[in-house]
Amino acid sequence: MQTDFDILIIGGGLVGASLACALRHSTLRIGVIEAVPLAASTQPSYDDRNLALAYGSKRIFESIGAWNEIAPDAAPIERIHVSDRGHFGATRLAAADAGLPALGYTVASRALGVALLKILEGAKTIEWICPAPMQDIRLTAGSAAVTVRHAGADKTLTARLVVAADGAHSAVRKALGIGAERTEYKQTAIATNVTAGLPHRNTAYERFTDTGPLALLPLRGEHHCGVVWSANEEEIGTMLGWSDAEFLSRLQDRFGDRLGTFRRAGKRASYPLALTRVKEQVRARLALIGNAAHTVHPVAGQGFNLGLRDVAALAEILMDAVHAGTDIGDLGALQRYAAWRRRDNQIIATFTNGLIRVFSNDIFPLTFARNAGLVAVDLVPGLKRRFIRVTSGLAGRLPRLARGLPL
Numbered sequence: 001m002q003t004d005f006d007i008l009i010i011g012g013g014l015v016g017a018s019l020a021c022a023l024r025h026s027t028l029r030i031g032v033i034e035a036v037p038l039a040a041s042t043q044p045s046y047d048d049r050n051l052a053l054a055y056g057s058k059r060i061f062e063s064i065g066a067w068n069e070i071a072p073d074a075a076p077i078e079r080i081h082v083s084d085r086g087h088f089g090a091t092r093l094a095a096a097d098a099g100l101p102a103l104g105y106t107v108a109s110r111a112l113g114v115a116l117l118k119i120l121e122g123a124k125t126i127e128w129i130c131p132a133p134m135q136d137i138r139l140t141a142g143s144a145a146v147t148v149r150h151a152g153a154d155k156t157l158t159a160r161l162v163v164a165a166d167g168a169h170s171a172v173r174k175a176l177g178i179g180a181e182r183t184e185y186k187q188t189a190i191a192t193n194v195t196a197g198l199p200h201r202n203t204a205y206e207r208f209t210d211t212g213p214l215a216l217l218p219l220r221g222e223h224h225c226g227v228v229w230s231a232n233e234e235e236i237g238t239m240l241g242w243s244d245a246e247f248l249s250r251l252q253d254r255f256g257d258r259l260g261t262f263r264r265a266g267k268r269a270s271y272p273l274a275l276t277r278v279k280e281q282v283r284a285r286l287a288l289i290g291n292a293a294h295t296v297h298p299v300a301g302q303g304f305n306l307g308l309r310d311v312a313a314l315a316e317i318l319m320d321a322v323h324a325g326t327d328i329g330d331l332g333a334l335q336r337y338a339a340w341r342r343r344d345n346q347i348i349a350t351f352t353n354g355l356i357r358v359f360s361n362d363i364f365p366l367t368f369a370r371n372a373g374l375v376a377v378d379l380v381p382g383l384k385r386r387f388i389r390v391t392s393g394l395a396g397r398l399p400r401l402a403r404g405l406p407l
Contacts, residue, residue, distance in 0.1 A: 001142040005031040005127075006328065007318075008146055008159040010134060010172055013043060014109065015290030015307040016165030017116040022064045022315040022401065024123040026322065031157060033148055034130035043113055048269060049191045050217050050226030051112065052077065052204065052301030053105045055095075056393025056402045057308045063401040066119055073111035075220045076102040078202040082374060084359065085209040085254070089371025091378040091387075098388040104301070106204070106217040106226060129157070137162065137175050144285040144329070161329040163287050163314070168276060170292040178288075179279040184272075185356060187212055188236040189298055190229045192268045193219065194251065197260025200225055206300065208359040209254050211235065213299045216255065225259065227251065228298055236270055273297055275353055281341065282334035287314055294345050296352045305393050306348050312399035313340050319407040344396055351390070 007023070009016045012034035020032055036043055053061075053074070061067040080103055082091040095103050120126055132148035132155075144162040148155055164172035173180065199222035207214045212230035219226055229251070231239060242250065248262045255262075276295040281288050290307030317337040321328045358370050377383050389395040393402065400407060 003143050003158040003160055005029045005157065005159040007161045007163060008033060008144065008157060009163045009165055010146065011165035011167060011292070012128065012130065013165065013167065014112060014116070014304065015311060017113065017120065018308055019163060019165065019289065019311045019315060020126050021066055021116055021119055022311055022407070023318070024120065024126055026125065026319060028125060028322065030126045031159065032126060032128050033132050033134060033146065034128065035133040037131050038128050047109050048267065049109045050106050050219065051109055051304050052217055053107060054305040054391065054393035055100055055102060055104050056398070057305045058105055059404050060308055060312050060401045063404055063406065066115060069115035069118055070107060070112060073220065074105040074107040075218050076202050077104045077106060077204045077218060078102055080204045080206065082206045083208070084371055084374065085207055087367060087371045089374030091374045093384065093388055098385050098392070100392065103388065103392055106219055134171050137172055139283060139285045160327065161285055161287065163289060164292045165289050166292055168291040168295045173278065173288065173292060176286070181277045183275040185274060185297060186233050187230050187273045188233045188270050189273055190231065190236065190239055190268050190270050192227050193266035194225050194227055194248065194262045195264040196223050196225055196262055199223055200259060205258070207255055210362065213359065214254050215301070216259070230273065230298070233272065240268055240270060275349060277349065281338040282331070284331040285329040287334050287337060289314060294349065296349055297356050299352050299355050300391055302348045302352055306345065309344060309393060309399065309402065310341055312401040313337055315401065315407055316399045340397065347390065
């Protein structure tokens with residue numbers, strides 16, 4: 001059956017754009033449907049939040065030819081210091097512990113979005129349809145049909161495969177009645193940047209406190225750090241209303257003086273936190289990726305990396321189908337993608353959810369056990385290497401792109 005496109009990606013945010021980037025050299029005709037105009041300044045996911053890219057994610061971007069555009073805005077994370085405020089436990093991770101040049105990299109969402117859009121500008125096989133909010137979607141045996149509102153009129157586009165990359169509140173998921181189990185953490189994260197009195201030395205900090213986890217990420221510029229501060233949702237209004245001086249004082253109290261005195265704070269943004277698991281990640285003619293398929297707590301910085309591994313796995317499955325001359329929208333092929341991603345999704349969801357549950361409980365036996373666990377990871381080399389491989393996106397069955405291989 002002749003269709004307008006081979007693939008329609010719904011959502012041109014970081015994950016959707018990354019998939020388009022990964023497939024841009026293929027023979028596939030790709031359309032990207034986005035509800036907002038095509039510009040980094042208007043795309044909601046291209047905001048000022050700082051992302052911790054795992055080392056495995058850096059490999060994926062290298063493999064798809066995007067890292068050279070991203071690298072000038074990325075700061076290496078060479079060490080990670082994990083601690084439990086007011087308790088004895090601590091773990092210190094270093095890239096050298098796993099024989100890596102870096103554990104990961106920090107890059108602003110906006111800078112990453114600008115880099116991806118620049119790469120996609122000259123891609124002849126990719127067409128952007130935007131601004132074009134989705135109105136309806138229908139899946140049939142031979143094709144998918146997506147109706148959008150574009151240029152003042154409804155327009156229906158057909159494809160062999162639709163990829164939903166439209167975020168945690170996915171319109172595609174809702175339109176098709178795909179259920180999702182959502183667990184509210186009753187926490188909200190505040191994201192901002194600060195200037196520290198001492199150089200960060202490319203060290204990231206994850207500090208668990210009685211009000212939620214607090215992460216400081218090294219940025220370009222030795223005194224600049226990104227902050228992700230999770231707190232109970234009823235406290236967020238007060239925290240956002242603090243003056244910069246009050247915010248820095250409270251942050252100092254929560255974090256301590258390892259980076260000297262915090263001197264300057266940037267604009268603060270907030271976003272609610274939840275764990276989401278979808279009931280179906282694929283149907284015939286449909287695949288879900290990124291936050292449309294799963295969301296996790298930002299502790300340990302795993303969310304975007306999980307979505308990027310969706311991109312790498314799906315791109316591999318699709319290109320294998322192209323090389324074999326089979327249907328890219330066939331349910332069997334898409335089920336292989338879903339099965340491949342299931343274990344990684346479960347591990348990261350369990351890991352991040354477990355951290356939040358364990359470190360939010362101050363019952364003495366649990367407090368002692370979690371701090372003993374931090375010390376064990378710090379002292380046992382094999383345990384430390386395993387921990388690094390999981391958090392760096394290098395564990396389990398890796399897609400070709402994550403191994404530095406072409407599709």
